[in-house]
Amino acid sequence: MSVTTLAFPDEPEEPEKRKPAKARRSRSRKRANGEGTIYQRKDGRYGFSAYVPTTAGTLKRVQGYGRTHEEARKKLTKLLEQADQGIPVSAESWTLAQYLAYWLEHIVRPERKPKTVQGYEGVIRLYLIPELGNKRLGKLAARDVRAFISRVRAQCLCCKHGVDAARDVPRCCALKGGKCCDSLLSTRMVQSIHAVLRNALESAVREEIVPRNVAKLVRVSAPKYRVNRGLTIDQARAVLRAAEDERLHALYVLALCLGLRRGELLGLRWDDVTWICCRACDGEGGETDGPDCKTCSGQGVEGGSLEVVQTLQRVGGALRFVAPKSEDSERTIPLPLFCAVSLAKHRARQLEERAEAWPDWQEHGLVFPSRVGTPMEPDNLRRSWGRVREAAGLDGVRFHDMRHTCVSLLLHLGVAPDVVREIAGHSDIDVTMTIYAHTSLEEKRAALGKLGDVLG
Structure with a gap:
């Protein structure tokens, strides 16, 4: 009498128990080269960094932070998207004031007429450096330029320079309870200020110091030229x-x-x-x-x-x-x-x-x-x-x-x-x-x- 032995499949192994949540690694997965890194800082904010191309043709580690992980991720994504689009970051860490001094001395003065140089010097000294001089050239954004132009356009010159206070008999803002006389810059002068900044940043683009001219992104009203000025x-x-x-x-x-x-x-x-x-x-x-x-x-x-x-x-x-x-x-x-x-x-x-x-x-x-x-x-x-x-x-x-x-x-x-x-x-x-x-x-x-x- 033959005996048939029945073969039963192996019973499934008991699945390995997961490690407790507290034992899990707190770090996110390791990102591939070129994806950048997001990490949590000691102050609770989230930092990010990535190596991106510069205007000099090299790679530079750019860092930033966000209040939340999502904010940091969005900023990192935008940085990497700009790199993918061929928009490099600035290779220099100059402030706008430092670059304007260089531009005026080495680019404007040798090429332009003395009267033009004198006009540029006045605009830089009176308007650009006091308002934007400490801004990093690579971090200057269109919104900074737009806000600057708005301030310049709305600022009363009498109040700014203390003209009324210097008068023997004050007439407007220096009087107790006096009203501002609204002595504003002309549209032509505002356009000239914007033009000087735009020309300087355009030179920075040509020299591959910044990737683009943010002043070009800001529109300034053109002055209306008077007509009928000729004699009969x-x-x-x-x-x-x-x-x-x-x-x-x-x-x-x-x-x-x-x-x-x-x-x-x-x-x-x-x-x-x-x-x-x-x-x-x-x-x-x-x-x-x-x-x-x-x-x-x-x-x-x-x-x-x-x-x-x-x-x-x-x-x-x-x-x-x-x-x-x-x-x-x-x-x-x-x-x-x-x-x-x-x-x-x-x-x-x-x-x-x-x-x-x-x-x-x-x-x-x-x-x-x-x-x-x-x-x-x-x-x-x-x-x-x-x-x-x-x-x-x-x-x-x-x-x-x-x-x-x-x-x-x-x-x-x-x-x-x-x-x-x-x-x-x-x-x-x-x-x-x-x-x-x-x-x-x-x-x-x-x-x-x-x-x-x-x-x-």
């Missing part, structure tokens, strides 16, 4: 009549006819002027070195040209000759007959002044110098303009408005905008059209009258 033809003629007895009559002629800036006029030299003698005098015509040639007897000029190659500016308390505002400002302008004759008379008058002032005359070759040949103080021109303006009955009109008048009248006469731009020395034709091409009420009435004739 009758007003322009009134200016020239009022200036007939002024020693600077020719200066006003050039300002109105050629649209030269004040600094360009005061920096103009006789070497920059080329004359064309009157054909009626020499029979052929041609260029000569001055209006006092024997053939023309000092007055017989038909025209000529002048080159704008330098401008006179006051920088740091001293008068300096500097290059024009832009490359387009360096230009050659034809001299119409009216301007050439006026300059010839001015040259003859200047020779008499030089003889009378000798030996105190200091020759600088300037077309419009002081009475002793030295560069003219802009304040002296301002006083001369004040007399002319009053005599012409044009109170409130600025000297610079004569430049606007030249451009506006040329456009009104149908001169092509690109030709007007070259005469004025604008770098962009949009400036010519946007700021200067104003339309008078009479022109609007005439235009609408034509439309009415067609429709009627």
Whole structure:
């Protein structure tokens, strides 16, 4: 009798008991390289760290913290996402004040004109350093810039600088219970402050010190340029009549006819002027070195040209000759007959002044110098303009408005905008059209009258 042995499967092993909760490891799983680390600090907050690319092409350990584990995780995730998107972190630990000092000295000063450097210095000293100077360059965010611009825009200058408190008789905020006079910065000045910060950060991006320009992310209202600042033809003629007895009559002629800036006029030299003698005098015509040639007897000029190659500016308390505002400002302008004759008379008058002032005359070759040949103080021109303006009955009109008048009248006469731009020395034709091409009420009435004739 055979015996069959039944085989039973092995009974399942008893599962291993889990370790008590208190014996579990408190640390989270080990993260792979590049995922970063989150840990709890002694103060109860949660820290995180990760190695991410820098603007210098190296890796840098970046640390931070959050009040909760979730907050730390979100910050770490954002940091790693930026690294994945190719946005590096700053390789430098400069403050904004330190970088602005470097930028001003090594980037701005060698490349920009002294007047521009002086303007940048003022903005940095008065606004950027007091408000943002201690901020780490790599941690400067768009919200910091936006908050800064809001503070600057809303801050009363009288209160900030104690203007009213310094008065003999306070008028506003220094009075007990007095009200703020709300002396605010202009929109143009706020835009300039933002522009300086934006330009500095753009240089930092180019030098790979910061990954992006956060100032570009903040919009600042553009200033509204005033229009209708040009004179009418009758007003322009009134200016020239009022200036007939002024020693600077020719200066006003050039300002109105050629649209030269004040600094360009005061920096103009006789070497920059080329004359064309009157054909009626020499029979052929041609260029000569001055209006006092024997053939023309000092007055017989038909025209000529002048080159704008330098401008006179006051920088740091001293008068300096500097290059024009832009490359387009360096230009050659034809001299119409009216301007050439006026300059010839001015040259003859200047020779008499030089003889009378000798030996105190200091020759600088300037077309419009002081009475002793030295560069003219802009304040002296301002006083001369004040007399002319009053005599012409044009109170409130600025000297610079004569430049606007030249451009506006040329456009009104149908001169092509690109030709007007070259005469004025604008770098962009949009400036010519946007700021200067104003339309008078009479022109609007005439235009609408034509439309009415067609429709009627």
